[in-house]
Amino acid sequence: MIQYIVRPKKNPRTGAMKYYIQISPATPIYRKQIIEEIEKTCTLTSSDIKACLDALETSILQHLAAGQAVRLGDLGSFRPTISSLGTTEPGKADSTLIRRVRCRFTQSGTMALRLQPAALNFQPYKTPKVTPPSGV
Secondary structure, three states: OEEEEEEEEEOOOOOOEEEEEEEOOOOOOOHHHHHHHHHHHOOOOHHHHHHHHHHHHHHHHHHHHOOOOEEOOOOEEEEEEEEEOOOOOHHHOOHHHEEEEEEEEEEOHHHHHHOOHHHOOEEEOOOOOOOOOOOO
């Protein structure tokens, strides 16, 4: 289930207010929990899974640093992208103009189908009620 919140946003040009749905703040899932979940579904031990994930991370980083895209089947692909400053002289266009290198993730077709709104369950986010401490 994906919880959402409703946020008002004002159009800076017209001043009209519209309401948009956003994913509510969620607790992130960390590597340790993923390892525990995988361990329950197969015969690998947690140390085997951790070693495999370590190797996967290292391999992906090496290939991205070499400028290669990495395709991971039904998950999707990672590819490096760069942004740079421009110059009017072709002879001055070199790596010193590169401002930022990032990693772009592109979901696979399978993932895109699994994440269609019709295939998911949505629910409004309910803020937990906080009761003030006694004596306040």
